[in-house]
Amino acid sequence: MKRAERLHALTDSLRRAGPRGRSAQRLADEFQVTVRTIKRDLAALSSSGLPLWSRTGPGGGYGLAERTALPPVNLSAAQALALVSAVAASPHAPFGDSAGAAIRKILDVLDPATRRRAAELSARVWVHPGPAPKRSVMSPVEQALIEQVTVRLDYVDATGTETTREVEPMIFAYTGGRWYLIAWCRLRDAVRWFDLARITRATQTRRPCTGHDVAEIGTPPPGSAPLG
Incomplete structure (x- = not known):
């Protein structure tokens, strides 16, 4: 996470904490950074004008002095549950952590009665999607696609052979129950489909992609279509 x-996610976490606030250690654990980094981030938020408070000693921590006004979201409990269920059932999907953060924002601004009803209904939906890909793999791949720079992959193919490749990310595709990164592979000098579950390591570079067009991928699988 950049x-x-x-900083945006930290603000949301403090907003959800309400008047109780959260300790620096808890925030550091939540975002998998050091306490020093969290305190530096909090100082930056305070300098930007965010109304933060802090308490020292046992039970101390950080919080928002006032709740920031957010635009209303008019969803039914069933609609809120549908969004939560979709995200929970798709941990393998690209941008899964961003989807989770977006859901929390939506739940934060629902009226209390709808939020309570959605929470009650969520107990009637069970999900067991299996382990999600590591963030250390997904984040560089996602960011490389957004910024259109290359990414180095350590990849294990179906035969168990591991290779290291530099690729130009083109699209994410979901087919046959699996997520793929479709990219121009500089090792093979061709378009290749990379099963996200077979990527063991990913490192974003600063080298720009050369502009391969999505049309070079060919015809989508039957029934497949872009999101937008």
Whole structure:
């Protein structure tokens, strides 16, 4: 997670904490950074004008002095549950952590009665999607696609052979119950489909993609279509 994204997520976490606030250690654990980094982020938020308070000693921590006004979201309990269920059932999907953060924002601004009803209904939906890909793999791949720079992959193919490749991310695709990164592979000098579950390591570079068009991928699988 980049710092700008972490600052937004940190603000949301403090907003959800309400008047209780949260300790620096808990925030550090939540965002998987050091306490020193969290305190530096909090100082940056305070300098930007966010109304933060802090308490020292046992039970101390940080919080928002006042709740920031957010635009109303008019969803039914069933609609809120549908969004929560979709995200919970798709941990393998690209941008899964961003989807989770977006859901929390939506739940935060629902009216209390709807939020309570959605929470009650959520107990009637069970999900067991299996382990999600590591964030250390997904985040560089996602960011490389957004910024259109190359990413180095350690990849294990179906035969168990591991290779390291530099690829130009083109699209994410979901077919046959699996997520793929479709990219221009500089090792093979061709378009290749990479099963996200077979990527063991990913490192974003600063080298720009050369502009391969999505049309080079070919015809989508039957029934497949872009989101937008």
